[in-house]
Amino acid sequence: MGKTFRVVVCGTKECGKTSIIERAIYNKAGPFPSTVEDIYVANVENDRGLEEQIRIYDTAGIDPKSLSLKEDLPRHLFPHADGYILVFSLDDEASFQVVDVIRKEVELHHKENPKKDLVLVVVGNKKDLTQQRQVETVQALNWAAREKVKYFEVSASERSSLFEPFVYLSSKLSPPHGKSSFTQLTMGRSSKQHSKGSE
Numbered sequence: 001m002g003k004t005f006r007v008v009v010c011g012t013k014e015c016g017k018t019s020i021i022e023r024a025i026y027n028k029a030g031p032f033p034s035t036v037e038d039i040y041v042a043n044v045e046n047d048r049g050l051e052e053q054i055r056i057y058d059t060a061g062i063d064p065k066s067l068s069l070k071e072d073l074p075r076h077l078f079p080h081a082d083g084y085i086l087v088f089s090l091d092d093e094a095s096f097q098v099v100d101v102i103r104k105e106v107e108l109h110h111k112e113n114p115k116k117d118l119v120l121v122v123v124g125n126k127k128d129l130t131q132q133r134q135v136e137t138v139q140a141l142n143w144a145a146r147e148k149v150k151y152f153e154v155s156a157s158e159r160s161s162l163f164e165p166f167v168y169l170s171s172k173l174s175p176p177h178g179k180s181s182f183t184q185l186t187m188g189r190s191s192k193q194h195s196k197g198s199e
């Protein structure tokens, strides 16, 4: 067993963070209670036969209208994070703007605490909502190129669309060339901390 990597998932409220994680791991569809903070564990066997363990931190959604947006970020997790998945919803321009704010804050944190390389992917979710789209692919891609981040468009309702970002992430987390195979994943939720709503 190699090192355990910690990956923080964040974005605005209801952009689909939990849906992406639950669909990728369990092929499970929502609705899910609004998240406070949950931890999932994924054991990833890479192409070198090593099992990488990834702890995925699902976080509370951020309100784009919040006056204290920067303070609402899950900063308590930043010092422990090896990687980030920043999620926005393609039918919500405001959620895209928030991802830009989060990315800048994450980068700032890691510049001030340069312990390790920053691995960060940005995911535009709900690509199935073609009629309601507010963020065009080219717009997001141009932004991603400018900011030098990796960008994926997915839909939590289409499980196969979720593999690429996770495989990319785990490959970056486990150098030199840890090409991970999602088909060989065994994953499970390790613990649920505080969640609103009933289960």
Ligand SMILES: Nc1nc2c(ncn2[C@@H]2O[C@H](COP(=O)(O)OP(=O)(O)OP(=O)(O)O)[C@@H](O)[C@H]2O)c(=O)[nH]1
Binding pocket: 012, 013, 014, 015, 016, 017, 018, 019, 020, 030, 031, 032, 033, 034, 035, 036, 059, 060, 061, 062, 125, 126, 127, 128, 129, 154, 155, 156, 157
């Ligand atoms: N059409 C569509 N709906 C989605 C998709 N992903 C999530 N949803 C819906 O979006 C809503 C919010 O999904 P969640 O996964 O709970 O979003 P979240 O970001 O975890 O929300 P918070 O925990 O409250 O921040 C639910 O009604 C989901 O069914 C998607 O890819 N396509």
Ligand SMILES: [Mg+2]
Binding pocket: 017, 018, 019, 032, 033, 034, 035, 058, 059
């Ligand atoms: Mg959630």
